[in-house]
Amino acid sequence: MLELHHLRALEAIARHSSLTAAARSLHCTQSGLSHLLRDLERQLKIRLVDRDRRPAVLTAAGRRLLRCAQVVLPEIEAAEDDLQRMVIGAAGRLFITLECHSCIDWLLPAMLTFRDGHGEVEVDVRLGAQFDPLPGLLEGSVDLVITGERSSGRGVLADPLFRHQIVAVLPRHHPLAGKAFLSPEDFASETIITYPVSECRLDLYSRFLEPAGVIPRRRRTAEMTAMIVQWVALGLGVAALPEWAVPASAAVARVPLGEAGLWGELHALRRRSDRGLAHLDAFVALARDQAFGRFSDITPIELQPPTT
Structure with missing residues (x-):
């Protein structure tokens, strides 16, 4: 099942063009990020990142999920910010x-x-x-x-x-x-x-x-x-x-x-x-x-x- 941490991982890979840099920005290890990515690809039955290229490049399927992430993640962040402002009465x-x-x-x-x-x-x-x-x-x-x-x-x-x-x-x-x-x-x-x-x-x-x-x-x-x-x-x-x-x-x-x-x-x-x-x-x-x-x-x- 597609979850927010999957979208955040793809967005970080696209932004940094490197699994190592993406893992660092997500505060996890490169092996942990690679494991997460392989599990998601296994669930979806399609490759999302071309690991044979340097820098790392998203496949067509990965780019499709990236477009979803670019819509969903800002909305989630805005909603979380609004909820925190409601908590403090702002x-x-x-x-x-x-x-x-x-x-x-x-x-x-x-x-x-x-x-x-x-x-x-x-x-x-x-x-x-x-x-x-x-x-x-x-x-x-x-x-x-x-x-x-x-x-x-x-x-x-x-x-x-x-x-x-x-x-x-x-x-x-x-x-x-x-x-x-x-x-x-x-x-x-x-x-x-x-x-x-x-x-x-x-x-x-x-x-x-x-x-x-x-x-x-x-x-x-x-x-x-x-x-x-x-x-x-x-x-x-x-x-x-x-x-x-x-x-x-x-x-x-x-x-x-x-x-x-x-x-x-x-x-x-x-x-x-x-x-x-x-x-x-x-x-x-x-x-x-x-x-x-x-x-x-x-x-x-x-x-x-x-x-x-």
Whole structure:
């Protein structure tokens, strides 16, 4: 069977026109190289080198394999170089999908900082509002999913980012703005402004309103956090957002949801087979550090024992 060391041997013989010099460049003995060559010729049933001529010359069959070596060996060397660069985080791909719309405000600056030190890593980001990103993660079209899910089954590794409180966002002069906390029933007559995703993917609905059997009067959607906050300030409805995503403002009030508060988590999901890729590790650490450096109202997630 033809193997890479056969191609390297033929390339060295063609380059040096001498078995002795070729063996030296391959860090082997001349007898070892001759033995390798005879075994290959025996397998292929054809001569590859004319040993009767000085300098050594490849036969027509040898020249055919040399053309193969000249194509294959540079590709192998380039692939090995790329893999080594991936090991140290100097190269790779980072396609990110956000299920957390409000994350875009702090994630984009983190991506810019990341590019400063990882300029050869291919980076892209998209929102996950219109599709389920997990199949894309497992199939390889997405490399990282920023989500509130701690884990999503076998084959997926969840890196914790931070824990945060989800608060109601109300017009400053709304009758509910002065309460210590809101109950689900407080939303029954309200217009809720949310991101354009299904209700099952909104903590306000799935973890607060639906368990209490409360259906708000109306729901309207907006793509951007800043737009949601602006619409609330204009009195067009109320919202529920991560506290860190809503800056202190004279126009809106932030009120806890429930007496104990409603808390969420953010995780970065990656393929378990990508565990240890340096550029992914670097980005997750940078995103976490930038979040803690920017927001005072988030906390670390208590780590669970890793699963295999």
